[in-house]
Amino acid sequence: MNILHFEIEKLLKASPLWVFLLICMLFNVFLIVVDSGRGSYAAFIDNISKETGIELGDNFNERLKQLSPNNEKNAAYLLQLMRETSGVKDVFDNYDASLIGESYIKALGIDGSLAKMIRHKYSVLQESIDKKAASNESLTLYFGSDTYRYHNLLFGGVMKWLLTEGILFASLAALLSVGFENINKTGQMVYSSKKGRQILVQKLSASVLTGLGAYLILTLLTLAVYFSFNSYGGILDSSVSSAFNYIRDLVAGVRPFSTWHSFTILTYLLAVIGASMGIILLFVLMAFAIGVLIKNSYIGFIAFLIANAAVVTLPFYLPSTNMIPFLLTLTPEWLWLKQSLWFTDGGMEALVPNFETVGIIISLALLSVFCIYAVKHFKRRDLI
Amino acid sequence: MRIVMNEMKKIWDLKMLALVGVISVLFFLLFMEFNITDFPNGHPHTERYDFSKELTLKYGTTLEKSEFDEFMQKRKELVAKAEDYITSDPAFLAAGIHNYEDYKIKNERSENSKAEKDAIWHLLGKECDFVEFKIQAFDSIADDYNNAAASYKHYISKSGSPKEKARLQEILDTEQYRSIILDHTIDNTGSYILWLAILVVLSVLILLSPLLVNDKMRGVDVLQYTSKKGRKVLSSQLWAVLISAILLTTIELAAAAGIYSINNTQIFWNNGMNSFIGRYVFWFDMTFGQYVLFSAFMIYLCALGSALIAYVIAGMSQHYIQLILKLIPVFILLVLICQSVFDVSFSMSNILYQLTGILGIETIICGIVFIIGIFLCIMLVQRMRRADI
Numbered sequence: 001m002n003i004l005h006f007e008i009e010k011l012l013k014a015s016p017l018w019v020f021l022l023i024c025m026l027f028n029v030f031l032i033v034v035d036s037g038r039g040s041y042a043a044f045i046d047n048i049s050k051e052t053g054i055e056l057g058d059n060f061n062e063r064l065k066q067l068s069p070n071n072e073k074n075a076a077y078l079l080q081l082m083r084e085t086s087g088v089k090d091v092f093d094n095y096d097a098s099l100i101g102e103s104y105i106k107a108l109g110i111d112g113s114l115a116k117m118i119r120h121k122y123s124v125l126q127e128s129i130d131k132k133a134a135s136n137e138s139l140t141l142y143f144g145s146d147t148y149r150y151h152n153l154l155f156g157g158v159m160k161w162l163l164t165e166g167i168l169f170a171s172l173a174a175l176l177s178v179g180f181e182n183i184n185k186t187g188q189m190v191y192s193s194k195k196g197r198q199i200l201v202q203k204l205s206a207s208v209l210t211g212l213g214a215y216l217i218l219t220l221l222t223l224a225v226y227f228s229f230n231s232y233g234g235i236l237d238s239s240v241s242s243a244f245n246y247i248r249d250l251v252a253g254v255r256p257f258s259t260w261h262s263f264t265i266l267t268y269l270l271a272v273i274g275a276s277m278g279i280i281l282l283f284v285l286m287a288f289a290i291g292v293l294i295k296n297s298y299i300g301f302i303a304f305l306i307a308n309a310a311v312v313t314l315p316f317y318l319p320s321t322n323m324i325p326f327l328l329t330l331t332p333e334w335l336w337l338k339q340s341l342w343f344t345d346g347g348m349e350a351l352v353p354n355f356e357t358v359g360i361i362i363s364l365a366l367l368s369v370f371c372i373y374a375v376k377h378f379k380r381r382d383l384i
Numbered sequence: 385m386r387i388v389m390n391e392m393k394k395i396w397d398l399k400m401l402a403l404v405g406v407i408s409v410l411f412f413l414l415f416m417e418f419n420i421t422d423f424p425n426g427h428p429h430t431e432r433y434d435f436s437k438e439l440t441l442k443y444g445t446t447l448e449k450s451e452f453d454e455f456m457q458k459r460k461e462l463v464a465k466a467e468d469y470i471t472s473d474p475a476f477l478a479a480g481i482h483n484y485e486d487y488k489i490k491n492e493r494s495e496n497s498k499a500e501k502d503a504i505w506h507l508l509g510k511e512c513d514f515v516e517f518k519i520q521a522f523d524s525i526a527d528d529y530n531n532a533a534a535s536y537k538h539y540i541s542k543s544g545s546p547k548e549k550a551r552l553q554e555i556l557d558t559e560q561y562r563s564i565i566l567d568h569t570i571d572n573t574g575s576y577i578l579w580l581a582i583l584v585v586l587s588v589l590i591l592l593s594p595l596l597v598n599d600k601m602r603g604v605d606v607l608q609y610t611s612k613k614g615r616k617v618l619s620s621q622l623w624a625v626l627i628s629a630i631l632l633t634t635i636e637l638a639a640a641a642g643i644y645s646i647n648n649t650q651i652f653w654n655n656g657m658n659s660f661i662g663r664y665v666f667w668f669d670m671t672f673g674q675y676v677l678f679s680a681f682m683i684y685l686c687a688l689g690s691a692l693i694a695y696v697i698a699g700m701s702q703h704y705i706q707l708i709l710k711l712i713p714v715f716i717l718l719v720l721i722c723q724s725v726f727d728v729s730f731s732m733s734n735i736l737y738q739l740t741g742i743l744g745i746e747t748i749i750c751g752i753v754f755i756i757g758i759f760l761c762i763m764l765v766q767r768m769r770r771a772d773i
Contacts, residue, residue: 014705014706016701016705016706016709016710017709019709020709020712020713023713027713027716168712172705172708172709175705175708176705179703179704179705183601183702183703183704183705296704297703297704297705297708298593298594298597298704298707298708299399299400299403301704301705301708302403302407302590303403305407306403306406306407306410309407309410309411309414310410312414313410313413313414316413316414317413
């Protein structure tokens, strides 16, 4: 425990890491301020939702009619909202998910087991959709016709940047922790001590804790700024599968944002933060193992970049009828790229339901083995 | 000079070169290959591009009125070809289409039967050699040519800036718009240049940054400072970094240009950038070749600026991770600069011009990156000359 404490302290005292985090924070604030939604239609919806509630239907329409806007802009917004919500239909009623699967199968030109897996995924999604239809889940307000923009701003923009920054910070923290003795020329002393090379376990723990802690701090601060510029107070309990939310897809076209489970904006946000932490953990393991295997941290970082870029590039050069490109969507790199589709069907390349959870579990297992291999290899390595 | 050469040997380490090579290949495959394999991309870009090529090969850099009239005769050949497909293919007969006139009437109608829809798509398809796309592209080029002067007059009436009005009037008066170059070609080349600029900046940062940090981590800097040459070694290292940056940029530019030549867009080398088949208005009377060469010059400026900044960052870093942590934000900033500089450079559509209204702002920004690099280097060298060892 004591050694872990010292290993964490080493990282906490590395000021460049924290300057990097500060730069990330400033960058996030810049992005948020540029896309600020103050005084927008979305802000108006959030404001009135405190009086009207978020469940669409006759009651909602009645409450809308009772509102008296205080200026012309709000009057126009109210009219717009009335137009959008009167007669809104449950998008999941009679929705056939298998059509999405069939369009993917046709576009990819696949058959056999791959097509069977895609059909199975959409048959499972159909069950979720039927439940959503039964509970009228799509009949919630979210941000009306501004939903797509704000959903992507938060989950495709801010949360994606936070994940990217978290990955970079945590990976560099892992490389720093592993390379610390080499940098300070204390390796021979530390590795010949009683604890010896087992210190790598504490180094890994310190990297994980520091990386995840920094991500959480950055996320909390960034979201505090985000929510101060964009009002969500009234609509946080809206479903992310609102009739106003959708996924744009080149092959299947525009389709509802259908998740495997029911998520409100708040619970979806928490789920995304949780999954992001899982993915950061994967990158920490990868960086740690590379850092252990490659003594020079600079070359280690470049090798880390190359490994990730190679995994991203590979599926484009393999035939779509091959299983490998589909399996690669379960890797940390593709999970990062597909962040905006987490907890949904995952699009054309995802073969299994809950691809992000399955991907995190499988990658965790594989990267743990990689780490164990790296540590074992390090135990036998000559220090001089 | 001997020290400069030895410093360069340290920079051009085989292991580092291999890593830069692998990164460059992956970067090329991810971001740049598309501009080669998918050019021209889709319809009617392909047909319009083919016509622009044909026009240049036949008439040179500009299309004069008499040449245009001559070229218009080609439409009859295309329609005759379409007629051949229509009369020989049963799909058209099934839809009640007997000639190209019938086809046009059905195509313009909002509601058609399934057989008619199939026939309409048939003439647009590969099986009919995309002949309908060719006719549409041909007509759009003819419209562009006939309406070019009117379009410029329209822009002049719409523009609120006297500077822009004057430039548009100049293009109109000198008939520069008669030049033949498609905006799709400019978009493709521009996108390739942008990614190339980012690749060059990335490669320069990766290859040149470790030099000073390597020395520090091995304690070589202390030995260097106490030698006869003393701290003048910093200048030699700086020269080594600059020469290496120029070499690396030249290699990458040469390789990228060689690969891009597969597209054969060099046939437009002497064509002016303001064209009747282009939607961009350029500030300067430059040819496509001059545009490419000037973009290369700006890439050199960015690369040298990046090299100088990398040198300074390395000078201020004690170890590799510290170096990487500083390089990442700098790289992101340089990417943003490249994106704004190489966004249809020197045109009225460039984002930097739209924000500042300054002509040639793209070169000025590249120059500023270079000057900031020099300024920071001077500061660093002076500080290191005074530093206690």
